[in-house]
Amino acid sequence: MRKLVVTVLVVLLFSVGAFAANELEIFSWWTGGGEEEGLLALIDEFNEQYPDIEVINATVAGGAGSNAKAVLKTRMLGGNPPDSFQVHAGQELIATYVVTGKMEPLTDLLKKWGYMDKFPKDIMNICSYEGEVYSIPVNVHRGNVVFYNKKIAEEIGMETEPSTWEEFFHYLDKAQDAGYTALSMGDKNKWTAAHLFEDVMLSQYGAYKYNKLWNGEQSFNSPQLTWALETFDKLIDYFNKDHSSLTWQDASRLVFDDKAFCNVMGDWAEGYFKTMGWTPGEDFGWFAVPETGNSFMIVSDTFGLPKGAPNPENAKKWLKFLGTRKAQDIFNPIKGSIPARVDADKSLYDPYLTWAMNDFSNLALSPSIAHGSAAPGSFSGALNDTINSFVSNRNIEDARQSILWSAEDIGLDVE
Ligand code: GAL
Secondary structure, eight states, X not given: OHHHHHHHHHHHXXXXXXXXXXXXXXXXXXXXTTHHHHHHHHHHHHHHHOTTSEEEEEEOXXXXXXXXXXXXXXXXXXXXXXXXXXXXXXXXXXIIIITTTOXXXXXXXXXXXXXXXXXXHHHHHHTEETXXXXXXXXXXXXXXXXXXXXXXXXXXXXXXXXXXXXXXXXXHHHHHHTTSEEEEOOXXXXXXXXXXXXXXXXXXXXXHHXXXXXXXXXXSSSHHHHHHHHHHHHHHTTSOTTGGGOOHHHHHHHHHTTSEEEEEEOTHHHHHHHHTTOOBTTTEEEEEOTTOTXXXXXXXXXXXXBTTOSOHHHHHHHHHHHTSHHHHHHHHHHHTOBOSSTTOOGGGSOHHHHHHHHHHHHSEEEEOTTTTSSSOHHHHHHHHHHHHHHHHHOOHHHHHHHHHHHHHHTTOOOO
């Protein structure tokens, strides 16, 4: 009898979760090369504050989520969501997971935590759908940046940072003539070439028109698209020959190793340079991608709460933690991003990040295609493929046509 009572008790306790592990599974693609360091610093601080919660750091390697996004989708569709996951603000969150009913709204929690006025409106808007907020931004990255090797810049006589394509090509020629890779590229994962292309697009359309591409007020079928492909085509001549076997970190590394003059990348590359030991402003410099100096290409990493998360209460603790000033000020100086919170401690940020913060407050903001904000995944995936083919066949008319088809497929203006 006693045995039976004990057994029943144990079964009961199990069913109310008393013996269940106190876990929190967070999912991202931050596995190395500068990204991991920021994430681990966040997890360390979370562990300090919640020592009883065991954090399961579930990662799938591959820059910009090139592999992680597919794994996440399978898990979400299969009813096996993590407790919280990294997702870009904008269409990657909204079109993929919110419209399909896979996410919990967070508005009431944000209100309860006093977070509603702590984040920029533009970022909150792209984390929202039909009046509800669905994720908490942990950072803002800038996508339209050229990072360059200062030693090489000096050697080739670059005294002023170029702001036009003409000036930029002048220095690319000089770097190439001096025997360097002028513009490093690592498009083993296709998104990096698309990343460069969207920056070139921004330079041709300007933020005002580029932003209108996404609500149908500006047609894709315009000379700017051809100009963007023409400019991009010229840039290909300056890539390293082995670009298709390198990752974004490898391409940044060519700059770090004094083999390449510069690289166009989001400022997670800044985090990477720092973790390799470079000092911003001393070893490397930066400027906006030519003719995009008035715009800030936004890439914002956010975390949300999927429906059916196994440990929703722990996920809420994680989300609340991510929104604190402390967490944002721990993560971002390492990650190479600026805090999404408006009241962060600016003194903690290096000269590059201070430049980015100032520009974020003063410039026109534009959503990135390659990093999920501007358009649904089907469009960014198609653009990745188109630009990837273009890098080898360099057929402007084909690329233009295929971009127009992709835009038409998602209902954008191509008239
Ligand atoms: C972006 C992401 C960044 C960084 C980068 C390279 O999409 O927003 O945080 O991780 O990919 O992996």
